[in-house]
Amino acid sequence: MSVLSLAIGAASAHVHDVPCRAQSADIWFADDVASTAKAQALCQTCPLQAECLTGALERQEPCGVWGGELFDRGQVVAQHRPKGRPRKDADEIAAAAAGRVSARLAEVSLALAATEPELADLVAEAALEVAGAA
Numbered sequence: 001m002s003v004l005s006l007a008i009g010a011a012s013a014h015v016h017d018v019p020c021r022a023q024s025a026d027i028w029f030a031d032d033v034a035s036t037a038k039a040q041a042l043c044q045t046c047p048l049q050a051e052c053l054t055g056a057l058e059r060q061e062p063c064g065v066w067g068g069e070l071f072d073r074g075q076v077v078a079q080h081r082p083k084g085r086p087r088k089d090a091d092e093i094a095a096a097a098a099g100r101v102s103a104r105l106a107e108v109s110l111a112l113a114a115t116e117p118e119l120a121d122l123v124a125e126a127a128l129e130v131a132g133a134a
């Protein structure tokens with residue numbers, strides 16, 4: 001058995017262990033606050049949270065909960081946007097959410113630094129990017 005096949009097997013095992021694969025993924029794309037909060041809480045237990053959040057930021061996911069954060073039209077938002085006109089304080093809410101995500105990414109980067117230095121660097125770059133966008 002090659003090293004590559006072992007690595008692929010290990011990665012597959014991780015993917016099947018993640019909460020959004022272990023149960024119905026509906027709550028990760030729900031419109032209600034309770035389901036979204038439940039998905040965000042389950043993401044906090046996921047071994048792939050940092051990679052998931054980094055990937056979602058890079059892809060600018062249009063919707064859903066990814067890596068514990070709620071995405072809407074490619075941006076991390078604090079809560080579901082109500083239908084209709086945008087709020088007058090939408091920019092302030094977006095800046096607060098970006099600050100929160102940046103701080104969380106910085107924490108994840110620090111936690112990964114000892115064991116996954118390359119991933120920690122990527123997450124740190126993402127934290128700076130998000131902070132710059134705030």
Ligand code: SF4
Pocket residue numbers: 018019020021028042043046047048049050052053065066067068
């Ligand atoms: S962090 Fe990503 S992979 Fe893990 S449960 Fe949440 S959405 Fe799924």
